[in-house]
Amino acid sequence: MxxxxxxxxxxxxxxxxxxxxxxxxxxxxxxxxxAKIDVIMCHDITTPAAISMxxxxxxxxxxxxxxxxVTPDHFQPAKDIKSAELHKRLDQWAKRxxxxxxxxxxxxxxxxxxxxxxxxxxxxxxxxxxxxxxxxYGAFAAFSTGVGSTDLAAxxxxxxxxxxxxxxxxxxxxxxxxKGVYSKDVILAVIARVGTDGALYRAMExxxxxxxxxxxxxxxxxxxxxxxAGAKNGIIGFDAVTKxxxxxxxxxxxxxxxxxxxxxxxxxxxxxxxxxxxxxxxAMPHLPSGGVPIGKCRGKAMDQAYIGSCTxxxxxDLRIAAKIMKGKEVxxxxxxxxxxxxxxxxxxDEGLFDVFYKAGCVISAPTCGACLGGFMxxxxxxxxxxxxxxxxxxxxxxxxxxxxxxxxxxxxxxSAIEGKLTDPRKYL
Amino acid sequence: MAKAHVxxxxxxxxxxxxxxxxxxxxxxxxxxxxxxxxxxxxxxxxIKPGDxxxxxxxxxxxxxxxxxxxxxxxxxxxxVIARSFARIFYRNxxxxxxxxxxxxxxxEKIKDGDEVEIDYGSGLIKDRTxxxxxGFAPLPDFALEIxxxxxxxxxxxxxxxx
Ligand code: SF4
Numbered sequence: 061m062x063x064x065x066x067x068x069x070x071x072x073x074x075x076x077x078x079x080x081x082x083x084x085x086x087x088x089x090x091x092x093x094x095a096k097i098d099v100i101m102c103h104d105i106t107t108p109a110a111i112s113m114x115x116x117x118x119x120x121x122x123x124x125x126x127x128x129x130v131t132p133d134h135f136q137p138a139k140d141i142k143s144a145e146l147h148k149r150l151d152q153w154a155k156r157x158x159x160x161x162x163x164x165x166x167x168x169x170x171x172x173x174x175x176x177x178x179x180x181x182x183x184x185x186x187x188x189x190x191x192x193x194x195x196x197y198g199a200f201a202a203f204s205t206g207v208g209s210t211d212l213a214a215x216x217x218x219x220x221x222x223x224x225x226x227x228x229x230x231x232x233x234x235x236x237x238x239k240g241v242y243s244k245d246v247i248l249a250v251i252a253r254v255g256t257d258g259a260l261y262r263a264m265e266x267x268x269x270x271x272x273x274x275x276x277x278x279x280x281x282x283x284x285x286x287x288x289a290g291a292k293n294g295i296i297g298f299d300a301v302t303k304x305x306x307x308x309x310x311x312x313x314x315x316x317x318x319x320x321x322x323x324x325x326x327x328x329x330x331x332x333x334x335x336x337x338x339x340x341x342x343a344m345p346h347l348p349s350g351g352v353p354i355g356k357c358r359g360k361a362m363d364q365a366y367i368g369s370c371t372x373x374x375x376x377d378l379r380i381a382a383k384i385m386k387g388k389e390v391x392x393x394x395x396x397x398x399x400x401x402x403x404x405x406x407x408x409d410e411g412l413f414d415v416f417y418k419a420g421c422v423i424s425a426p427t428c429g430a431c432l433g434g435f436m437x438x439x440x441x442x443x444x445x446x447x448x449x450x451x452x453x454x455x456x457x458x459x460x461x462x463x464x465x466x467x468x469x470x471x472x473x474x475s476a477i478e479g480k481l482t483d484p485r486k487y488l
Numbered sequence: 489m490a491k492a493h494v495x496x497x498x499x500x501x502x503x504x505x506x507x508x509x510x511x512x513x514x515x516x517x518x519x520x521x522x523x524x525x526x527x528x529x530x531x532x533x534x535i536k537p538g539d540x541x542x543x544x545x546x547x548x549x550x551x552x553x554x555x556x557x558x559x560x561x562x563x564x565x566x567x568v569i570a571r572s573f574a575r576i577f578y579r580n581x582x583x584x585x586x587x588x589x590x591x592x593x594x595x596e597k598i599k600d601g602d603e604v605e606i607d608y609g610s611g612l613i614k615d616r617t618x619x620x621x622x623g624f625a626p627l628p629d630f631a632l633e634i635x636x637x638x639x640x641x642x643x644x645x646x647x648x649x650x
Contacts, residue, residue: 074556092630106552109514117641134510142512191553207515208554208580210640218644222630257546258498261575290549292575347499432508432551453503453550454527460507 070322072183072228072262074295077319078204081186089227089326097127097215099180101189103171104132108149110190110213122157123219123386126312130154131163133170134428165299169400169426172284176276177314177400179309184317189216193370193450195286198295200281200302201318205293225262226292227328228321233268238480240485242380243278244372244448244468247285248268248341252351260290265321270335271296276305276317276428277376284371285450287397288348289476297321309442340484341446342446344467346454354471355443363443365390365476366457366470369423369431372448375403375410377469382412384487385419391479394421395437401426419478433457439464448476489616490566494600498526501550502577503506506559508551519555520562521579537564540604544570544595548577551610557581569594569624570611582631585639589613591624598622 071079075087102110107130114120122128126303131149135143154162163174172193173179179426188194190212197204205223215221231250237243240268251258255420269372270468271279279296286294291421296302298318306316339353367373378398396416398404404426407413416423430437431449439445439458446466467475470484477487504527509597513519524531524541525562536607541560547570557580561566569589573581581588587608594613598604602617613622637643 105511106554112514113641117645119645121640140512148513189554193548194552206552208552208557208583209574210554210580210583214583215638217641256549257572257574260546260572287576290574291545313615316635332594432511433503434508434511451503451550453501456503462524473624475555 070324072325073319073321088223091225098185100128101185102130104146105134106190106209111153111207113213119217126160129161131168150445171369173399177267179311182316192287195294198293201298228263228265229268230327230330232347233270233334235334237395240487240488241280242468245341247282249350251289251349256349257290264291264294266296268327277374313458338473345452345463360481362446364445365394368448369449371450372469373399375406378407381469382415388414388477389477390420394476396421397424446472450470489603491539492542492598492602492604498544499546502556505556516558516562519559523559523563530605536573540566541568545572547573549574583640584636589624624634
């Protein structure tokens with residue numbers, strides 16, 4: 061008997077993964093389940109607190125040292141004494157617990173770029189991380205969501221967490237993207253339409269022909285920002301592009317199970333987008349939902365450009381930025397942050413650093429840094445930054461009276477050259 | 489009696505509740521000194537133990553930092569009453585044993601500075617200043633159990649030793 065005949069009602073890909081993880085044949089939106097966790101992502105801000113809690117409660121153990129991936133990234137290399145103390149606590153714990161995949165400084169990178177790159181993400185699995193953008197990994201047909209320190213502690217100790225199965229919203233991405241328009245523009249347009257709580261507590265499932273032409277890197281930019289619409293997870297089905305990426309990256313366990321949504325699965329809402337009509341987008345301060353086409357905001361003066369982060373700090377993003385900056389000079393402070401050491405090396409080997417150097421950019425080591433207002437590019441009062449990151453809340457990159465404008469690497473690069481919000485298409 | 493601090497705002501986010509420049513610490517007392525700093529620099533001065541925060545939709549959106557809950561709890565806030573909460577914030581609060589109240593009307597009906605009394609058992613906010621009573625749905629049973637046990641970790645510990 062096939063699964064379709066067993067179920068009265070079809071299930072979404074998110075429901076199927078959560079059903080498998082909780083040992084059930086079927087689940088539906090609203091069900092409370094105890095799910096087994098396949099991978100736990102730990103970084104330097106939320107994990108030290110989780111470790112302290114476990115020690116304090118006398119349950120200082122890890123459920124499986126091979127299923128936990130540790131990388132300092134937010135304040136790495138340590139930006140001050142206090143963050144050095146956080147790193148010390150993380151380091152001591154990772155060594156004491158013999159965590160198998162511990163990426164020490166030199167191998168550490170922005171978590172959501174590092175884990176897929178190093179082959180820790182597999183379709184059909186359940187991944188949690190002590191970071192809201194853990195939803196990124198849904199690009200690999202996995203269920204992945206961000207949690208706080210207490211959940212993280214519970215997951216580390218038991219390998220299990222409670223979840224309410226989210227209702228799913230389907231986002232149909234029709235048409236093909238025009239030149240100069242990227243997956244970042246798509247997700248900014250999606251969030252501009254539904255709002256920052258438009259998918260609250262829900263799964264955002266992305267389907268449609270526009271995805272077919274997107275690399276895994278581009279798809280990760282979309283699922284990365286599901287949280288910016290309030291979603292529990294973002295998810296994209298498995299296809300040949302997914303398989304090719306996994307074939308090149310998976311580490312020890314090469315097997316995985318692929319789930320897909322049934323045709324009669326239930327959706328709380330369906331939103332259709334014609335991607336062929338999209339223009340480059342810029343999310344105005346102070347919400348990620350503030351997206352407007354570049355035509356409506358071009359010309360606004362900027363003080364800084366930031367190209368990096370788990371949203372757009374991957375090699376493809378750096379290539380796009382370098383293509384636009386080649387032979388030009390930037391008019392404002394421009395900070396380039398390759399998200400992982402491997403991306404850093406690739407960018408160097410491909411000669412992208414030469415382009416950035418000649419253009420007058422500063423190139424940083426892999427770090428979250430200024431994306432969250434940590435260090436390496438903090439804004440002063442009243443300053444404006446065009447950024448490839450995912451959040452533009454008040455004070456996000458520095459002074460509470462500074463402003464962050466979110467855009468694609470192409471738009472950020474073009475704006476860096478002109479020192480004002482600029483349509484990248486004139487440079488392509 | 490608790491004083492209500494009303495913010496007629498949507499999407500009060502974790503960056504406003506506890507800015508990232510303070511995330512190099514995870515001590516509750518230290519975080520409390522900067523609670524709500526980027527939204528209202530006077531917050532920490534005016535909050536008294538047991539007071540509550542009242543706000544609009546999507547309170548706590550943004551990062552997964554539990555530091556946001558710790559900063560609020562560390563500032564001795566009794567509860568946050570909002571029209572809705574962001575998912576991770578809501579979950580973090582339950583996991584920490586911190587009670588949150590979802591109410592459609594509170595942000596409209598309660599005025600900044602009103603004295604309120606909260607009856608968690610019957611799900612009632614009594615505004616002593618205006619005399620208005622506002623009902624709310626108590627948290628679901630599984631969440632109440634976690635809160636009763638003093639948070640998720642205690643809850644797990646109890647479940648494994650029972
Ligand atoms: S790059 Fe920015 S959004 Fe991504 S994990 Fe780091 S701080 Fe968070």
